[in-house]
Amino acid sequence: MATIGDVADYAGVARSTVSHALSGKRPVSPATRERINEAIAILQFTANAGAKALATSKSSIMGLIVPFTPEEFAPATMQYVLLVSETARNLGYDVLMVTDVDGAGGIARVTESNLVDGVLLMDVKRHDDRVASVLHARQPGVLVGFAEGNDLLDSVDLDFAAAGRMLVRHLYDFGHRHVIFLAFPEELFAQNVGFAWRFRDAVVRSAEELGMTLVTVYGGTDPVDRYRVVGDALDANPDATALLVHNEGALVDLPMLLAERRLSVPQDLSVVSIFPDQFGAMFSLPYTAVEASPRPVAARAVELLALRIAEPDGPVVRELIPPVLVDRGSTRAL
């Protein structure tokens, strides 16, 4: 493989000149630059990543810390990963997947060895031991999601609280006062998954403030279980005029459940929901919803990390991406 020395020899210049021509950190005369470019093309030179990393203490790699749950179905996760990778590439970074069962340990591993220039934490929980691990590292980190008490690391996420308020308000404005709230399984709340809490708390509080009756039902983890739970909730609350669904699985079951009960939307029941846009693209779900794209969140997280790598100090950033409600006419005015 051609090294920078081969290029220098071929072009008849010093290695430092080639290096500077490559990085642009020092002016190089057009003539020599020309010769260098030719040498690079002919010798098919590509800089050795390890050597570069050693010399600069920068690997141009971001570590993406993904909670390790191969058996769990997370529709938006892959999209997140791809968008993170796309944005990172555009900013000159590669992405290393860190899926260690022990997330904090994984962070320590890739930061201590200087493998990465920074880490991106996906699916941050309210109490998340990965935060301490990042704080301890030389390299910066950015959180997707919010950890309680953290005011040292940059964070971004969709504004789930706003989304919850928005959907409740939408139902309220249409005259609904009795609503069934289909939430994620209770296990998810027990695991302190931040977005689930933020959404639920906002929904519960808004409903309270507006004087609405809200029946919260937690979908089970097992799909067959969940089907029954949701059905029971429908049967037990005949007076409810609307359904607010934050549970992708339950959402997919819904058409069947409603068909079984001869309930049509929105004549007999109004339905609103929140789910990743990709989910809506795949399944036939014609409900008014906050149909969130992971794109702005993922892109912003990567941008913040790149900025933080370049500028380790400076004020901590905490960003909420505003949700957008798509009205598909699945709610009826009472």
Next chain:
Amino acid sequence: MATIGDVADYAGVARSTVSHALSGKRPVSPATRERINEAIAILQFTANAGAKALATSKSSIMGLIVPFTPEEFAPATMQYVLLVSETARNLGYDVLMVTDVDGAGGIARVTESNLVDGVLLMDVKRHDDRVASVLHARQPGVLVGFAEGNDLLDSVDLDFAAAGRMLVRHLYDFGHRHVIFLAFPEELFAQNVGFAWRFRDAVVRSAEELGMTLVTVYGGTDPVDRYRVVGDALDANPDATALLVHNEGALVDLPMLLAERRLSVPQDLSVVSIFPDQFGAMFSLPYTAVEASPRPVAARAVELLALRIAEPDGPVVRELIPPVLVDRGSTRAL
């Protein structure tokens, strides 16, 4: 940050001795090993990844070449990625996500710079320009899926042809002679996605050989479209006694479609399918099916790559992972 020199000084030995204690490539006396371990612990030493890569020409990183389609819904993809990462970690490798729109270019980038020790190509198509890119690289590559004409690179995949034969045979044995085959959208076939072709061709051929009538219907890409297409297929083939579904979206629509038509399974219609196990774990799909786990495929691909990195020569491996049929009683004997 502590370097190997710091450790050597602290332990009162040469750097080479520390290096050998770490790698185990040379015997080290228990006494000095003890002192070295203590020094490592106290100084919190972790070897610098870049320096190691430069010295050894090995990065301990595998490049995972993922087709870039952030808007597309691929239920099993994330599971694949996680399983690849898990297996790689167990073998001492980290995983770099390569999601460049130009897959071949991405391979060139990460191999030429010596960033990775080898590449794993996911979702290999029948005609895949990434294969040539791997062939051109210094580092080895393993394919998940089969590329036509490739006999130089190791390949693994689920045996989709066997799965197709298995499901057709199952219906045949139960007396079914008229079957509707719900396949993926035609776009997928146009893109030369290997597993879709292999499954379809096996289904079509088996049905032919067994003298069965098979009506192939391609689900549309748009979910609303698909819903209609599948419904039309049911209405247009009242004599069909069974349904063979290789289309996750259509599968989720099915309960609703059948309910609308007052058809129950398996009394009025027998149903068999094939989908990733995770999909079945999420949705309530009580159908007899080849419920494939990405685990053996992903694990084997990583293993093969690790072996190939260690042993660049040696016979090319081509492995088909046998599918498993799970009988859930959704087929009736005629």
Next chain:
DNA sequence: CTGAAAGCGCTTACAG
């Protein structure tokens, strides 16, 4: 605008 040289932190023949 350009070069010679030191240094980044490892590994690995070579020598003992």
Next chain:
DNA sequence: CTGAAAGCGCTTACAG
């Protein structure tokens, strides 16, 4: 069983 030294391929003060 251990050490001194060269080398991996870059970058970056330093000097001109």
